[in-house]
Every structure is written in structure tokens, then in C-alpha cells.
Amino acid sequence: MNLLSLLSELIDALDVLIRAISDPLQQAQLVKLxxxxxxxxxxxxxxxxxxxxxxxxxxxxxxxxxxxxxxQGVSDVGKVASAINSAVTAANAVDxxxxxxxxxx
Amino acid sequence: xxxxxxxxxxxxxxxxxxxxxxxxxxxxxTAVHDFSASANxxxxxxxxxxxxxxxxxxxxxxKPVADxxxxxxLDDSKGFQETTVALQALGTYAxxxxxxxxxxxxxxxxxxxxxxxxxLSAVDQDAGxxxxxxPKISSQDLGILATLVKAIGxxxxxxxxxxxxxxxxxxxxxxxxxxxxxxxxxxSSVRPVYVSNLGIVYTSEFQAYQREQKPLxxxxxxxxxxxxxxxxxxxRNADAFLEKLTDSAQSLAAAHTKIKQSLADSTITLADVxxxxxxxxxxxxxxxxxxxxxxxxxx
Numbered sequence: 001m002n003l004l005s006l007l008s009e010l011i012d013a014l015d016v017l018i019r020a021i022s023d024p025l026q027q028a029q030l031v032k033l034x035x036x037x038x039x040x041x042x043x044x045x046x047x048x049x050x051x052x053x054x055x056x057x058x059x060x061x062x063x064x065x066x067x068x069x070x071x072q073g074v075s076d077v078g079k080v081a082s083a084i085n086s087a088v089t090a091a092n093a094v095d096x097x098x099x100x101x102x103x104x105x
Numbered sequence: 106x107x108x109x110x111x112x113x114x115x116x117x118x119x120x121x122x123x124x125x126x127x128x129x130x131x132x133x134x135t136a137v138h139d140f141s142a143s144a145n146x147x148x149x150x151x152x153x154x155x156x157x158x159x160x161x162x163x164x165x166x167x168k169p170v171a172d173x174x175x176x177x178x179l180d181d182s183k184g185f186q187e188t189t190v191a192l193q194a195l196g197t198y199a200x201x202x203x204x205x206x207x208x209x210x211x212x213x214x215x216x217x218x219x220x221x222x223x224x225l226s227a228v229d230q231d232a233g234x235x236x237x238x239x240p241k242i243s244s245q246d247l248g249i250l251a252t253l254v255k256a257i258g259x260x261x262x263x264x265x266x267x268x269x270x271x272x273x274x275x276x277x278x279x280x281x282x283x284x285x286x287x288x289x290x291x292x293s294s295v296r297p298v299y300v301s302n303l304g305i306v307y308t309s310e311f312q313a314y315q316r317e318q319k320p321l322x323x324x325x326x327x328x329x330x331x332x333x334x335x336x337x338x339x340x341r342n343a344d345a346f347l348e349k350l351t352d353s354a355q356s357l358a359a360a361h362t363k364i365k366q367s368l369a370d371s372t373i374t375l376a377d378v379x380x381x382x383x384x385x386x387x388x389x390x391x392x393x394x395x396x397x398x399x400x401x402x403x404x
Binding site: 002004005007008009011012015018019027031034035038041042045046 | 155158162167168178179181182183185294295297298300301304305307308311312
């Protein structure tokens with residue numbers, strides 16, 4: 001699966017989680033993370049990646065794990081914190097190939 | 106006498122086959138025209154979904170407003186722009202082909218041929234942008250086509266008209282295949298992003314409703330909930346629409362190949378061509394209906 005699809009899947013999963021929970025702090029954290037992935041996705045539209053690099057493989061694995069964690073958070077409120085942590089890990093992994101966070105810092 | 110009769114029957118039969126082929130090409134032309142319009146419309150909606158998403162997030166208080174709020178991400182995408190232009194060229198080519206197939210006088214032929222030369226040059230250039238390794242249309246081929254067009258004459262000999270179309274379809278085919286493939290690749294890559302954008306619009310509206318519902322009267326809540334429902338429908342329809350559009354691009358490429366084969370090889374039956382074009386036409390009709398629904402459901 002390509003990076004754009006994986007990013008979109010995670011954004012969709014975060015969206016469902018944002019709607020499913022009621023804790024405003026967790027909602028705000030998830031909205032910020034979703035914005036970060038949106039910006040990464042917008043940037044990825046214009047780029048070609050070396051899909052054979054280890055960083056790329058790590059990013060795709062982290063995105064998949066974060067999507068799974070977000071889906072688990074929907075059915076189990078106790079797992080929302082873990083979903084947020086997974087999303088942060090994924091954001092850092094994707095940033096390694098996009099250089100996005102360094103660029104906007 | 107028998108030989109003369111046989112000759113007349115053969116002439117009539119070959120005349121009929123050419124007329125049927127020309128009729129297929131006119132149907133193909135209409136279907137491609139509709140497909141090209143639907144696809145262009147979809148690309149415009151797709152680009153505007155980024156702005157819809159930004160506006161929804163700003164309105165929800167998730168993001169501050171900025172100049173970039175109103176900029177579609179695909180405005181800067183070279184691949185997106187080239188695919189859009191190539192799609193338009195494809196539509197123009199199909200229109201010109203249809204005009205040549207429907208021409209009934211020498212003046213019609215001249216007019217249609219001028220359009221066709223321009224369209225062939227455009228599809229050739231645009232296919233080269235979508236895929237630089239795509240084969241180019243040679244000036245020799247264009248020269249042969251011009252000779253064949255001239256041979257049609259003022260009386261519009263149907264077999265010569267079919268011969269000119271055969272050459273046009275043959276030389277355009279590699280470019281048509283390249284453009285269709287490029288459209289499919291571009292659509293597949295941006296399809297999940299489009300759906301996500303509409304999902305974010307839905308979530309923003311959803312959160313706003315949760316915040317603001319308490320003081321609302323029943324009737325106002327119903328209106329807001331209907332808006333939310335429309336946002337979910339827009340998302341679902343958009344996904345199905347883009348899937349259909351990708352299938353249509355493949356179907357168009359297949360129909361063009363079938364026409365090329367049928368014009369060059371008598372072993373391909375008209376039924377095969379009709380089936381291939383019918384598939385494309387059915388997709389094009391569905392896309393038209395989808396586009397109308399997307400217009401209603403877009404938040």
C-alpha cells in the first residue's frame with residue numbers, strides 16, 4: 001500500500017475516534033495529530049519516495065500500527081491514550097522520510 | 106449476370122459494415138466526451154475538497170484562518186494538472202473522431218479533419234507529459250492520414266471515410282492508452298485523500314453539532330442532522346464515484362483498442378466492439394448520475 005493510502009487510513013481512523021470519545025483533552029490531542037497527518041498527506045501528494053529504504057518501511061509499519069491502535073480506541077476507551085502514543089510514534093516515523101516537522105519548525 | 110449481382114451484394118455488405126463501424130465510433134465519441142467531462146468535474150471537486158476541509162477545520166476552531174486555507178493542494182501538483190489537460194485532449198479527440206464519422210459533405214469532412222489534426226497533436230503532446238517514454242505520432246503517419254482524408258471526396262465515400270478513421274484511431278491509440286493509464290494511476294493515488302478530506306468535513310460538522318445542540322429547537326436540530334447525513338453521503342458517494350471513474354478509464358482504453366482492432370481486422374466482430382463501447386457508455390451514464398448526486402451531497 002502507498003504512503004498516501006496509509007496516511008488517509010490513519011486520518012480516517014483518527015476521525016472516527018475523535019467522534020467516538022467525549023474527553024475534550026484527548027479530543028484536542030487527536031485533532032492536533034490528525035492535522036499533522038493531514039499536512040503530511042498534503043505534502044506527500046507532490047513527492048516520490050524511495051519505497052525500498054528502511055525509513056520508508058518503518059513509516060508504513062508505524063502508520064499501520066497507529067491505525068490499528070486508533071480502531072481499538074473506538075471500542076475500548078481505556079486504549080485511547082495508547083492510540084495517541086502510537087500516532088505520535090507514526091508521526092515521527094513519517095517525518096523521517098518527509099522532513100516535514102523540521103521544515104515547519 | 107450472377108457475377109454482377111454478387112458484386113452488388115458484396116458492395117452493399119461492405120457499405121453496411123462501414124456504416125455500422127461509423128455508428129459505433131459516434132457512440133464511442135459521445136461516451137468519451139461524457140467520461141472526459143465527468144472526470145474533469147471530479148478532479149475539480151477533488152481539489153476543492155482540500156479547501157472544504159480547511160474551511161470546516163477553521164470554522165470548528167481547529168485551525169487559524171490563513172491564505173493557505175483557500176488553496177487546493179492539487180493546484181501545485183504537476184501530475185494532477187497534466188492529467189487534467191490530457192483528459193480534455195482526450196475529449197477533444199473523441200469529439201473530432203465523432204465529427205469525422207458523422208460528416209456528410211466535403212465541407213463537414215474538411216472541418217472535422219482540421220479538428221482531428223489538432224486533437225491528435227494535443228493527445229500526442231499530453232501523453233508525452235503523462236509518460237515521457239510514450240511513443241510519438243510520426244509526421245509520416247499524419248501525412249498518410251491527410252491523404253486518406255482528402256480521398257474521402259465531396260461525395261463522402263463511406264469506405265474511404267472508414268479508412269481515414271481507421272488510420273486516425275491507429276495512430277492515436279498509443280497516446281490514448283498512455284493517457285487512460287495515467288488517469289487511472291492519478292485517480293487511484295488521490296482517491297483515499299479525497300475520501301479523508303470529506304471525512305474531516307463530516308467530523309468538524311459532527312463536533313460543532315455536539316457543542317451547539319443544547320439551545321437548538323427540534324426543527325433546527327433536524328436541519329443540522331440532515332446536513333450531517335448529507336456529509337456522510339457525500340463521503341460514501343465520492344469513494345464509489347472515483348472507483349467507477351478509474352474503471353471507466355480502463356474501459357475507455359479497452360474500447361479504443363477494440364475499435365482499432367475491428368477497423369484493421371475483420372475477424373473482430375461488430376458485436377465485440379458494441380459490447381466494449383456499451384460498457385464504456387454505461388460507465389459514462391453512471392458517472393453523469395453520480396456527479397449529479399455528488400452536487401447535492403457536497404457540504
